[in-house]
Amino acid sequence: MASTQEQDTIPTSDLERCLELLKPGTPDESKFVGLTLMTTFLQTKQQDKDREAIITQFFDSMDFDFLDRMLQIDDSTVPKDAGVDSLTIKAIAVDIMTCFSSVWQLLVRKEFKDRVPVMINILSTSDTTESSNNILKILVKMTAYPQVSMIFTNPGYQSAIVAYILCTFDKKDEAHEDATMIFKRTFLIIQEGFKQNPAVVLQITKDFMPTIMTKIAKSLSQLTEPHKPEIVRLLTESIAYLSEAYVQQHVKDQEQETKTWTKYLKSGLIQLLSTRQAPSTRDDCFKLTGILLQRLGPEWLFPDTSSSSSSSSSSTSSVTKPKKKPTPASLVNSMESLSLSEVEINKKFAALIVHLTCVEARVLMDELADDLSGDPNKDRSDDTDHKTQAQAKIRKEQVLPLAYEILEVTIGYLVHVSESEDEMENGLFDATGLLKVQESLQATFAAILDYLKDLQASSTSTPATLATNLIYLASIRILSVWLMEDDSLHGQTAALVPPLEAVVRHCKSKPSQKSLLKLLEPILDRFHEISFDD
Numbered sequence: 405m406a407s408t409q410e411q412d413t414i415p416t417s418d419l420e421r422c423l424e425l426l427k428p429g430t431p432d433e434s435k436f437v438g439l440t441l442m443t444t445f446l447q448t449k450q451q452d453k454d455r456e457a458i459i460t461q462f463f464d465s466m467d468f469d470f471l472d473r474m475l476q477i478d479d480s481t482v483p484k485d486a487g488v489d490s491l492t493i494k495a496i497a498v499d500i501m502t503c504f505s506s507v508w509q510l511l512v513r514k515e516f517k518d519r520v521p522v523m524i525n526i527l528s529t530s531d532t533t534e535s536s537n538n539i540l541k542i543l544v545k546m547t548a549y550p551q552v553s554m555i556f557t558n559p560g561y562q563s564a565i566v567a568y569i570l571c572t573f574d575k576k577d578e579a580h581e582d583a584t585m586i587f588k589r590t591f592l593i594i595q596e597g598f599k600q601n602p603a604v605v606l607q608i609t610k611d612f613m614p615t616i617m618t619k620i621a622k623s624l625s626q627l628t629e630p631h632k633p634e635i636v637r638l639l640t641e642s643i644a645y646l647s648e649a650y651v652q653q654h655v656k657d658q659e660q661e662t663k664t665w666t667k668y669l670k671s672g673l674i675q676l677l678s679t680r681q682a683p684s685t686r687d688d689c690f691k692l693t694g695i696l697l698q699r700l701g702p703e704w705l706f707p708d709t710s711s712s713s714s715s716s717s718s719s720t721s722s723v724t725k726p727k728k729k730p731t732p733a734s735l736v737n738s739m740e741s742l743s744l745s746e747v748e749i750n751k752k753f754a755a756l757i758v759h760l761t762c763v764e765a766r767v768l769m770d771e772l773a774d775d776l777s778g779d780p781n782k783d784r785s786d787d788t789d790h791k792t793q794a795q796a797k798i799r800k801e802q803v804l805p806l807a808y809e810i811l812e813v814t815i816g817y818l819v820h821v822s823e824s825e826d827e828m829e830n831g832l833f834d835a836t837g838l839l840k841v842q843e844s845l846q847a848t849f850a851a852i853l854d855y856l857k858d859l860q861a862s863s864t865s866t867p868a869t870l871a872t873n874l875i876y877l878a879s880i881r882i883l884s885v886w887l888m889e890d891d892s893l894h895g896q897t898a899a900l901v902p903p904l905e906a907v908v909r910h911c912k913s914k915p916s917q918k919s920l921l922k923l924l925e926p927i928l929d930r931f932h933e934i935s936f937d938d
Contacts, residue, residue, distance in 0.1 A: 426438040426439070426442070491532065543565075569583045614658055625669070652701070674749070755832070815885055884926075
């Protein structure tokens, strides 16, 4: 009985002796022996209720300067008789940090936090040990604790994470997923902190967005970058965490820096959207464009080019530029080889996005119309798998609302430039371009109108179902916005009025849906006004 107890319990004197070996002031050789004994002790305490307390004791006794030397060691400083190389010594030090990270109270202590820069410097995509993998797992844990998570907004630390992500897209292993998680969580950390203390977080993160967004957007803009779709998806999922209030204030404080990374971003998106891509990639491009439209405002899609145009013309007034040769269509996506100016990129981006949004909206109207005519009880064809169905659902729930936002901003821009000759002259579109945009919008809203007629005529449509149909509500709203500015469809809108009146009456009769009246009654008034004018 006594012998069994001796086997299951580490003598206190041995533990104390080990702790003494680790303390500052003892020779490095003694500390190394202490770490070896520490590993042995903890292996015997895997299921022990006192394991965390023992780890804490080791942490309190640790000479962290010694641990730093282990983490930073190179082959030139390894003793010849050590029997191990520098990578092995670093791996041992990382293992020690991994052990400490199993106790959350230690994760948030200053001694642990101060090791983060050293650990991040070890990250390597060619690591032959498990050090990089283990470091990333440690950092993932740290992102969960507000006491230390703000450290990841440090541009230098996050740049290393971004570099690791960009170099490991081909692997897509667990370490890549951990690095991606750290990147995404950092945006959530910023937003959560901004809710609590806006001024402090804006000050802390003032260099984060310019540095990180420039780094990743610059990679997206490079013609040779093979992982543009993955970068777009990463940005879409990350920026979505940030609120409009944070981004708007940040842009106000960092105007020039924002212009830099948005220029790179637009360049990369032009390259993607000018070439054949998987449907999911095109959807991600639209989502990123829409999310940034929400966060940055209309200036993201339709920036003011008057100052840029005037400065550009004044700077070149004394120099006669040779005429540019026509650009082959095959090179439209090569922004680097074209060396386009900021104004030229803005013009190409706006024209491309508006055109593709109109096309996308019409395609979505066709898909929605097919849904109306199809039998809901009929089995899907064999070649339509779950992934395709899921993608179609995403397009209707996420891409369509963003497309409507882009259409509404486009209408607002057209109204704005039409109010002034100066705005028309210095705008993003010339007269021919404006005519093309208007024709595209007319065709798009004709498709939206046709879909609404089909929806209202559907056997399953009633005032109650239409009042809860988000696509119906969003479609009839955006159509009403267009009809107030363009009369080409006025003669075809009469059929929409009676069903809309019925929906309004239904909402008035249902207390739970009266809030919709703020949306629907102004729309109905617009349709009545159009009908009266006709």
